[in-house]
Amino acid sequence: MDSSSDSDNVSGPPRRLFGRQRPIHAALGGGKVADVVLWRDSRVSAAILIGIAAIWFLFEVVEYNLVTLLCHLIITTMLVIFIWSSGAEFFNWNPPNIRRIILQDSTSRDVASSLHRKCNQILSNFLYVASGHDPKVFLLTIVSLWVISVIGSSISSLNLLFFGLLCLETLPFIYEKYEDEVDHLAYKLNRRMKKMYNKLIEADILRKIPRGPIKDKNH
Numbered sequence: 001m002d003s004s005s006d007s008d009n010v011s012g013p014p015r016r017l018f019g020r021q022r023p024i025h026a027a028l029g030g031g032k033v034a035d036v037v038l039w040r041d042s043r044v045s046a047a048i049l050i051g052i053a054a055i056w057f058l059f060e061v062v063e064y065n066l067v068t069l070l071c072h073l074i075i076t077t078m079l080v081i082f083i084w085s086s087g088a089e090f091f092n093w094n095p096p097n098i099r100r101i102i103l104q105d106s107t108s109r110d111v112a113s114s115l116h117r118k119c120n121q122i123l124s125n126f127l128y129v130a131s132g133h134d135p136k137v138f139l140l141t142i143v144s145l146w147v148i149s150v151i152g153s154s155i156s157s158l159n160l161l162f163f164g165l166l167c168l169e170t171l172p173f174i175y176e177k178y179e180d181e182v183d184h185l186a187y188k189l190n191r192r193m194k195k196m197y198n199k200l201i202e203a204d205i206l207r208k209i210p211r212g213p214i215k216d217k218n219h
Helices: 032-037 042-061 066-091 098-102 105-130 135-154 157-177 179-202
Strands: none
Touching: 032 042, 032 157, 042 066, 042 157, 105 135, 135 157, 157 179
């Protein structure tokens, strides 16, 4: 066996995870979402993480009802706006200009355009992978979805959603911090998986898998 093929030392530029050529910030879109996920804006990222943890605590631990929680949030928001608007006349505060901040036409168009663009990109990638153009990604996606389905049958959907959001808030940040080490380990794992796949092909195991009889159709 050639020792050079089994060596894990790779010369040349490091290979990034998933064949990525751009920095992780650019790969995530390079916008405000990427800043939040990568903790470029630590206050917003921390606030979102605390909010996710608070929602999980209310639903899972306190067993809050969704309708009750929404009603209480709306009541609290109305009271805050009322107190803020009333106190602005006595304490010379700036009244809340929520209409200008939230209800702008440009904001709605930007949000809708961003969601439409992301949905089209996800759907295009899904169709590309599901069509079998990239067999490795196809098999990896099938295995990943199967693992998620097994995990989802063992824990509640809320815990699974909370765990996914927690990973989304932490894993990209950790990956960017230890990018070279993770890419190196991923490349070594990918090489070993390729070797195992080649051994399966050479042993002709895939053709030995029994299949059911094929019945002729009468036209």
